[in-house]
Amino acid sequence: MRLRMRRRAGFTLIEVVLALSVLLIVGQFLFQGQRDLMSRGKKTMPAIEWYLMLHELENPAHHFKVGRISPGGTVELFADQKTYLLKYDGRQIKLVDVHTKSGYIYLMAHVKKYAVTANQQMTIVTDRGQTFKARLLLPKQVPA
Numbered sequence: 042m043r044l045r046m047r048r049r050a051g052f053t054l055i056e057v058v059l060a061l062s063v064l065l066i067v068g069q070f071l072f073q074g075q076r077d078l079m080s081r082g083k084k085t086m087p088a089i090e091w092y093l094m095l096h097e098l099e100n101p102a103h104h105f106k107v108g109r110i111s112p113g114g115t116v117e118l119f120a121d122q123k124t125y126l127l128k129y130d131g132r133q134i135k136l137v138d139v140h141t142k143s144g145y146i147y148l149m150a151h152v153k154k155y156a157v158t159a160n161q162q163m164t165i166v167t168d169r170g171q172t173f174k175a176r177l178l179l180p181k182q183v184p185a
Contacts, residue, residue, distance in 0.1 A: 098127070
């Protein structure tokens, strides 16, 4: 007596394993791409931060005037009866309000080296090794 195998509708075990493997590989690529897209917006570009910082400092609406420039690169800025300090704290450049002692704005992050000369030449080196140089176009404060 001969046994006959009947054909049944469905998939074999090999086909199921192969389909799941392909699905996992494609899913991994899609998930990785989504994660990259989500994190890309959070990364800052040093060139953009640099130009935004210069724009903020040289904006005519602020009326900044340069006072003293310390050897460490701290710049004293005056505007409308207020004094601000442009400071470097080892990683970031920030603009600090001297009167409130609590108000500050971060202007640029991921800074490795920072220097400002007496003629307002600003040089910044980022963590990635990019170097930015510019001369601040700000008037000097006339001593009273």
